[in-house]
Amino acid sequence: MxxxxxxxxxxxxxxxxxxxxxxxxxxxxxxxxxxxxxxxxxxxxxxxxxxxxxxxxxxxxxxxxxxxxxxxxxxxxxxxxxxxxxxxxxxxxxxxxxxxxxxxxxxxxxxxxxxxxxxxxxxEDRPLGIPGEMLPNVLSARCFVGWYNGLPEDANINVNLDTDSAVVVGQGNVAIDVARILLTSIDILKKTDIPESVLASLAESRVKRVTLVGRRGPEHVAFTIKELREMVNLAGCRPSLQPSDYQHLRHLIPNLPRPRKRLLELLAKTALEEPNPKLAASYASAVRQWSLQFLRSPVEVLASEDGSVSGLKLAKNKLEGKKGQERAITTEDKEILECGLVLRSIGYxxxxxxxxxxxxxxxxxxxxxxxxxxxxxxxxxxxxxxxxxxxxxxxxxxxxxxxxxxxxxxxxxxxxxxxxxxxxxxxxxxxxxxxxxxxxSFKQWQQLDQHEMLAGAKLGKPREKVTNLHRMMELSQ
Structure with a gap:
């Protein structure tokens, strides 16, 4: 045929x-x-x-x-x-x-x-929608993460770490990430792929305290056990947790699904029990600390006379609704958390x-x-x-x-x-x-990739990222 x-x-x-x-x-x-x-x-x-x-x-x-x-x-x-x-x-x-x-x-x-x-x-990031949010040094966690990861659009944002206290609004994994980066020893960070320009800023950082603020209670935190465990064991840093915030977890834990149960067990143990001798010795010599603050909603970022951030005004919340579906309702009670850096981490x-x-x-x-x-x-x-x-x-x-x-x-x-x-x-x-x-093309990206890895190897790190778009294009052509 x-x-x-x-x-x-x-x-x-x-x-x-x-x-x-x-x-x-x-x-x-x-x-x-x-x-x-x-x-x-x-x-x-x-x-x-x-x-x-x-x-x-x-x-x-x-x-x-x-x-x-x-x-x-x-x-x-x-x-x-x-x-x-x-x-x-x-x-x-x-x-x-x-x-x-x-x-x-x-x-x-x-x-x-x-x-x-x-x-x-x-x-895009979700704004807080409160007065003072546009002040210098009020940043989205998305931009802050982009900054320390070398994202070109965030590589040159102004991050002022000349303050001893920072607040992260949010209690998810991204919030934990930015808190951990702020509190980790520069000797550890310099072995990562954080750009050298960012490492120079972190090396000069005065941040010693980071508070993570959440609208609801400890049973509602959105981070996972891996991230919590890293914070509990972070070298040179200790948790500062208010025991009264965690007492009620003992009654909730037995009925929870296993992943949630393990997370809250570690949270309660950290807050309510004495650490083991090795951890206790580490905490005793720690110069930095982190804490979790619950049932709080930000209502205003406060400024000092020179226009810099001086604190975050918080409204105290109460929970309403069915168990497991509680909503945070703000009350008239307010308090001020002093800080010089505010990072919002409330979602993308x-x-x-x-x-x-x-x-x-x-x-x-x-x-x-x-x-x-x-x-x-x-x-x-x-x-x-x-x-x-x-x-x-x-x-x-x-x-x-x-x-x-x-x-x-x-x-x-x-x-x-x-x-x-x-x-x-x-x-x-x-x-x-x-x-x-x-x-x-992908082959051209591989040329840039090789350049970054070779530059990093000279510095004892995985890679040294190129953060300038024009330079990236040059190296990939």
Whole structure:
């Protein structure tokens, strides 16, 4: 039959293979953090021919693994090795230094691809909404984390550590992270990938006390046991916990799920029991301390005569509502917590990269079902822009895998029409070339990566991050 077909073909015609470019699913992922990479990994694993292109606004991949994970938690960054293996696959292309919504529109991506996955996270922080919040040295934990992790947009923020007391509003893992960095010995920090300029500031820091303020009680803290254990055992630092805040935990603990039970057991033990001899000796010689303050809501940041932060005015709260669903209600009682630095750590918010996207302002997410964006076939979300800023890398992996499976399922059931020819990155590269946007490939990122690691090795640290965008582009070209 093949011979007969050839005989009937006009001279010069070419027999097209049954799998032509128009049947290759063209998929793009916006965002190169864990959500983006886990989604891409699932798609490449589950579909034999899909092409996945990943767009990232920075010249560097890996999102919050590079710029959000605490620098003294290097083991958490090991997932970068897995992401690199994904990035080196033939059917994957990394396009760095491309900002969706600025350099290229969502409509242009949807025109060029069969499926578009938004995995750009939640990059905005929640404000306190109180007087004095705009004073110098009132910072979001997001910016502070970006500063000590070398995020270009936060590399030059003004952080004044010439104060003996700092307050962190919030009691989650990010709040614990920033408190720990403020209280950790510089001899330990200088072995991490904190940029040298930041290390110089931390070396001059006078911060000796950090208080973490929460709206509700100790049973409602949002940090995990790993982070608490690190604080309890932090060298040169001791906890300062009010025993009366923790007495009632003894009655709650037996009926709690195991993870929560273990966390509150450690919290109660630290507050109510004498430490072991080794820990007691460490606490006795400690020059720094941390504390937790409960049932308090910030109502005003106070300023001294020279305009600098002098304290945080707090309202005392009472709890109302069903057990396990208590809400904090402010009372008329107020108190002042003296400090020279205020860091707000009350959550992150997502945003819509395009006005046409459905967006829930209450949850700051794009409405979806199992990653499929409501009312938008072929459009998907993954990670925090889908779920809200909750969980750790493991939960983000679950979200990424779920969305990746949805993308493949829709391709296989023809819910997404892959017979419609799509140019994929070829079309977008034309758009970017016309605008003069310089794309950074994964191979070019690896050049920058090598530079950072070599610079770090000379200083006895994992890497010395380049924090200037212009310099990053130079080193990656």
């Amino acid at each position: 093949l011979g007969a077909s050839r005989m009937l073909m006009p001279r010069g015609a070419v027999l097209v293979h049954s799998v032509c470019m128009s049947t290759v699913p063209q998929v793009c992922v916006v965002g190169s953090g864990p959500a983006g990479f886990y989604t891409a990994q699932q798609i490449l694993k589950s579909h034999a021919s899909a092409q996945v292109d990943m767009y990232e606004k920075l010249p560097t991949p890996f999102g919050l693994v590079r710029y959000g994970v605490a620098p003294d938690h290097q083991e958490v960054k090991n997932c970068i090795h897995t992401f690199t293996q994904t990035a080196l696959q033939d059917r994957f292309t990394f396009l760095g230094n491309v900002e969706v919504g600025c350099d290229v529109t969502l409509d242009q991506l949807r025109e060029a691809y069969h499926s578009v996955v938004l995995a750009y996270g939640a990059a 918010r997502g945003h819509a990269v395009d006005a046409s996207l459905p967006f829930d302002p209450h949850t700051a997410t794009i409405p979806n079902k199992e990653g499929r964006v409501t009312g938008n076939p072929g459009l998907y979300v993954s990670g925090w822009i889908a779920t809200g800023p909750v969980g750790v890398i493991l939960s983000t992996m679950t979200s990424g895998f779920t969305t990746g499976k949805a993308v493949v399922a829709d391709i296989q059931t023809t819910a997404v029409d892959i017979n419609q020819h799509k140019e994929g990155k070829t079309a977008i590269q034309r758009v970017l070339a016309e605008k003069g946007v310089r794309i950074v």
